[in-house]
Amino acid sequence: MNNFDSYRRNFLSIVGITAGAAASVTLAPNLLLREAQAKPDDEAVTDAKRWGLLINVDKLEDGGDACIAACKKEHGWGDDPKSNQAQDAQWVRKVKVTEKLTGHSFSLPVMCQHCETAPCVDVCPTGASMKRADGIVQVNKHICIGCRYCMMACPYKARSFVHETLVDQRPNSPRGKGTVESCNLCVHRIDKGENPACVDSSPDAIVFGDLNDPDSTISKELEQNGGSQIRADLGLNTGVRYQGI
Template sequence: MALDRRDFLTIGGLIAAGTALGSVGSAFSHTASGHEGHEAEPAVKRTGDRASSKNKWGMVIDIEKCGEGCDACVRACRKENNVPHFDDPKLDIHWIRKITFKQKGVPGAEERQMPAMCFHCEHPPCAHVCPVAATFKRADGIVLVDKHRCIGCRYCMIACPYKARSFVSMHVEPKPGDNRDVPVRMHGVVEKCNFCVHRIDSGEEPACVESCRKEGNGAMVFGDFNDRASKVSEMVRTSRARRIRPDLGCDPQVFYMGI
């Protein structure tokens, strides 16, 4: 019997689903035995006392789980990173945002949602165009903006394919209640999601991922792609996790399942 394309895909999908289930099962049993039944606080273990190429931080987001109308990740990010509100949608700063998408030209097409932030590309076009290396890729793959050095030319905003960047175009006053672990901002520089680098360096996962797990639907998983045993590596290996705009070749480190 000749397999046609559809059969082939179905079988492939079943196998993939099977392995995924198996691995999720083993992951659960692992945490259960390790932490006596409590859901483990996923520790982010970095190698050594500095950013190292032994780690490669990234994220896998399961869109099937991402809840409609849930904005736990966005709120957590704003709180953690003191992201201000300007009450002007054109100028507002967005480190993470919820995107709604549906099939084009299909009446009544189902609307779905996903969070999008900086994807921390392997080949970041923003860092390539930055004239002063204010935007750079750290050894562990996190793409950062050094606001001490940024000259505010905004070339990176032109070059970013994912619209991950915002320009601070208005004065922002520090206010009581700001998160004091994270600096506020001066106008005139570009900023973006940094995977909550201060949290990663102290062994915590990014604020959005934490709140997604605690308040949201657990759609976001953060981890180390260099660690083959990490949950994100497993998810990317065993499921159809995809990148956004792979054709551009920037190789984002944020993967989506269920697009």
């Protein structure tokens, strides 16, 4: 990993703050893509932010089909060559939950939960499964050896393995045979100051924002109405929270 010394990091953050302030003055309000300002392209991410999602299952009319379709389109998965169903890519899964006693059932999209203490990062022998400073958990496919330990470790079944040679990948989402892949919170869009694709597809049901900022929409909503983690008992402090489950 590239380690910048603290002087440079501080200097860059000051430059970033002034640049960000200047940008917010000059940009018209309707040009702001999301509430948190995009960092300058050449500035490294810091742990000042922690990105998170809040998914309101009650407001997802189709149980998450729209956001899954948006994810497939953004990252180009879902139509890959395969020899059996078990090889399907699963960046997001639609999970149907039924309460046995009452028969009440609903569906929710389950993807990488972007844990603070991610089991997949712990078990990776090469450091390919990694957590970025801003809380995004992703696979560095350059050094992934395809051992699939992370797939075994993930309690959410969030990861999948590419079994066949792929062509015509999306330019911002490289995928290839022999590597593990999962939701990366549309990291390329976040770095540009945009929302993840699933959020744009269901803006009423999914909120994206900075969990570290107490004034962000997601933090306020979580403070007022709460949001639960799936398998909170594991104590992973997930970045993806749900309402209505």
